[in-house]
Amino acid sequence: MDALLIAVAFVFGLIAQQLKLPPLVGFLVSGFVLQAMGKEGGPALQTMADLGVTLLLFCIGVKLKLRSLARPEIWAGTTMHTGGVMLACIPVLLIIAVGVLGIEWFDIKVAALIAFGLSFSSTVFAVKSLSENGDMASIHGRTAIGVLIMQDILAVLFLTFSTGKIPDLWAIPLLIALLGGRSLLQLLIGRSGHGEMIALCGLFLALVVGASGFDSVGLKGDLGALFVGILVGAHPKAAELNKSLLSITDLLLVAFFLQIGLQGSLSLQAVLWALLFMLLLPLKSIGFFLIFTRFHLRARTGWLSALSLSTYSEFGLIVLSLAVAKGWLGSEWLVSMALALSLSILSAAPLTRKADALYERIAGRLKRFETSKDHPDDLPIEIGDRRIAIFGMGRVGVAAYTYLDERFPGKIVGFDMDDYTVEQHQKEGRAVLLADATDTDFWAKVSFRERLDLAILALPNHSANVVAAETLKRNAFPGVVTAIGKFDDEVEELSALGTATAFNLYTEAGNGFAGHVYDVFAKERPELVEKWADTNRKA
DSSP states (O other): OOHHHHHHHHHHHHHHHHTTSOHHHHHHHHHHHHHHTTOOOHHHHHHHHHHHHHHHHHHHHHHOOGGGGGSHHHHHHHHHHHHHHHHHHHHHHHIIIIIISOOTTOOHHHHHHHHHHHTOOOHHHHHHHHHHTTOTTSHHHHHHHHHHHHHHHHHHHHHHHHHTOOOOTTHHHHHHHHHHTHHHHHHHHHHTOSTHHHHHHHHIIIIIIIIIHHHHTTSOHHHHHHHHHHHHTTSTTHHHHHHHHHHHHHHHHHHHHHHHHTSOOOOHHHHHHHHHHHHHHHHHHHHHHHHHHHTTOOHHHHHHHHHHTOSOOHHHHHHHHHHHHTTSSOHHHHHHHHHHHHHHHHHHHHHHHTHHHHHHHHHHHHGGGOOSSOOGGGOOOOOTTOOEEEEOOSHHHHHHHHHHHHHSTTOEEEEESOHHHHHHHHHTTOOEEEOOTTOHHHHTOHHHHTTOSEEEEOOSSHHHHHHHHHHHHHTTOOSEEEEEESSHHHHHHHHHTTOSEEEEHHHHHHHHHHHHHHHHHHHHOHHHHHHHHHHHHHO
């Protein structure tokens, strides 16, 4: 990659970060700045961007639970939303293009193609924003990801039929071989150990087995990476595999965001069409919210899911790229879509960051759209006589649960936002329930709050711990709040939010290990411990 591209991306990413915006906003701006400077992306940048999207879909597959796609709000909701957006946008596009601008070649087929491209939401943005906020496993996070997967499937089907590219006869044997060889793929993960080898295993599975395998039989490579990710997602080391690819994927996605801004030169017509697309964007958000609440999701869940999906998509660019290549549309439409995608992400980024605060202001109005029936994942929570709550049942949360349950049996309850994690803990006999510590409605239940004396925030993401602490503070939680951080600045931020104590996870782990070592050493060599202690007393 050109040194100038790296420098400009870093500078604008850093500026965005200092302004409390996701760095990807800076990367988008960098692309437009570089385009204005006369720079071009080139094949190397495009390759890096494509690899980033492929790895992202693989990582989504690793975390995806297939049963989530079977939920009606996912498969039926996505279908209804895509159809609704097209029905709403086609007449608007026809009126503007034919009635106002007098574009003679613009007909209903062209309008339908553009509207179809506008119906997609950005997978890259949604996953990045959900990850940064620690919401990937939350109800609204799972809902958004499920919709994105369904949209990706629709896009792949469209691209397959539009190009007339029929999968090879070898596609079926490949799928059967992958399904039958699932245990072998998982064995590779287990044998890969840790460090660079498990990261290399992830690249092999995503890019060679998944992407190249599907490409070789006429299927889309990205879909192959997603498929293989789903196959290996149940392995115990899947989380480690996913984490090992995180930094690589994030760096490659910088190229993706740069590439958006470098798509083509801006013209007045392209800008005006992009602004029209932005005026249509609220229709997508409102549509998602109404559909989610019709499927009995709470207003907050519908609101947060809709905000995550309130962008245009890289798949919209792919759809219009195909149309331009086939001569159905002029290249200016691709520039318009790229600009609209960029503007939609720029507008959505600060909204998703402040989504909870915004929800609190308009919660009363949004709750009017809730149905009387509860969604299975949003059922009321009962904790009985348990007085200590641990939020985040990962390794730290489980250790805290075990330690406290030995001292206060029957008083501990754990919460996690991942339904699969909750299910596993319940099978092992722990009192763990499905809940989101960042959910304002959850903490607003006064009778529930007053029964808790201690809340332990052990969520794996610092942003999630901060949001949970802020939510507790706003709702005047009367109990004691403790939290964990990984760095000193994180501990300081949590302490400033009123937590009774915030622990540096690494420091506490070191202290605990040192204490354990001291106990073992004192037991094995008591004479030395006494001798050294006596020397210190004399000194």
